[in-house]
Amino acid sequence: MQAPQFTVDPAEVAKFEAMAAEWWDPHGKFKPLHMLNPCRLDYITTQIAGEFSRDLSQPRPFEGLRLLDIGCGGGLLSEPMARLGAQVVGADAAEGNLPVARIHAERSGLVIDYRHTTAEALAEAGETFDVVLNMEVVEHVADPLAYLTACRQLVRPGGVHLCSTINRTAKSFAAAIVGAEYVMRWLPRGTHDWSKFITPDELYDLLRRAGFEPVDRKGFVFNPISWQWRLSDRDLSVNYVTASVVPG
Ligand SMILES: C[S@@+](CC[C@H](N)C(=O)[O-])C[C@H]1O[C@@H](n2cnc3c(N)ncnc32)[C@H](O)[C@@H]1O
Numbered sequence: 001m002q003a004p005q006f007t008v009d010p011a012e013v014a015k016f017e018a019m020a021a022e023w024w025d026p027h028g029k030f031k032p033l034h035m036l037n038p039c040r041l042d043y044i045t046t047q048i049a050g051e052f053s054r055d056l057s058q059p060r061p062f063e064g065l066r067l068l069d070i071g072c073g074g075g076l077l078s079e080p081m082a083r084l085g086a087q088v089v090g091a092d093a094a095e096g097n098l099p100v101a102r103i104h105a106e107r108s109g110l111v112i113d114y115r116h117t118t119a120e121a122l123a124e125a126g127e128t129f130d131v132v133l134n135m136e137v138v139e140h141v142a143d144p145l146a147y148l149t150a151c152r153q154l155v156r157p158g159g160v161h162l163c164s165t166i167n168r169t170a171k172s173f174a175a176a177i178v179g180a181e182y183v184m185r186w187l188p189r190g191t192h193d194w195s196k197f198i199t200p201d202e203l204y205d206l207l208r209r210a211g212f213e214p215v216d217r218k219g220f221v222f223n224p225i226s227w228q229w230r231l232s233d234r235d236l237s238v239n240y241v242t243a244s245v246v247p248g
């Protein structure tokens with residue numbers, strides 16, 4: 001029997017298959033994610049440390065935590081999480097991403113369990129995690145509610161789920177589509193479909209319907225002068241992230 005994969009949009013996964021070799025090129029097609037990494041890691045690590053009372057000044061503060069990076073791509077987040085001590089499973093629906101992620105982790109001396117699978121297949125297998133990272137994936141799936149429901153099943157009671165995506169605003173059309181795909185040409189044209197973007201209120205609603213309790217949201221704001229990203233309490237108009245818990 002084939003593993004369930006009802007959240008997979010084959011056309012979306014094919015886009016990532018085509019770019020798989022570029023994951024670790026900081027000047028390649030995933031340049032926006034490389035640039036965003038310090039800012040989003042700041043948010044992710046702070047939320048996890050808060051939830052599990054971990055001290056980020058320690059060398060391996062996430063020791064003992066089981067973490068799933070769903071839609072892991074080349075492992076841009078799986079690797080820093082493993083370095084911080086988490087026991088990481090990285091899962092992606094695009095098969096070509098996995099060898100790229102595996103080779104890079106091996107060369108970095110990191111042990112990460114990378115799998116070609118989906119959230120729904122992991123949920124059906126009864127896997128659970130303390131932390132599920134779900135970063136920049138929900139705007140690429142076939143059915144966001146079904147996908148988030150599968151992600152919910154993967155978080156153990158008392159666990160945390162971090163989910164980032166792109167808002168559906170005039171500004172996000174200008175920045176994420178015109179800017180990133182047409183002007184900067186970071187991403188191939190057609191990488192993002194504006195109509196699949198989700199507003200923060202819609203995402204909170206979907207998260208609640210999936211069984212999560214959303215507890216925080218912040219914007220990721222790009223400053224074109226300093227060429228850096230920062231977290232914002234108020235500006236969620238383009239990229240943003242949410243933290244949700246599953247009551248213990
Ligand atoms: C924009 S990338 C984000 C990669 C990584 N999370 C990061 O932020 O660096 C989206 C990833 O989600 C994967 N993906 C798309 N649909 C998926 C699904 N239904 N289940 C699991 N992964 C999926 C793609 O193959 C791709 O690697």
Ligand SMILES: [Mg+2]
Nearest residue numbers: 136137139192
């Ligand atoms: Mg995206």
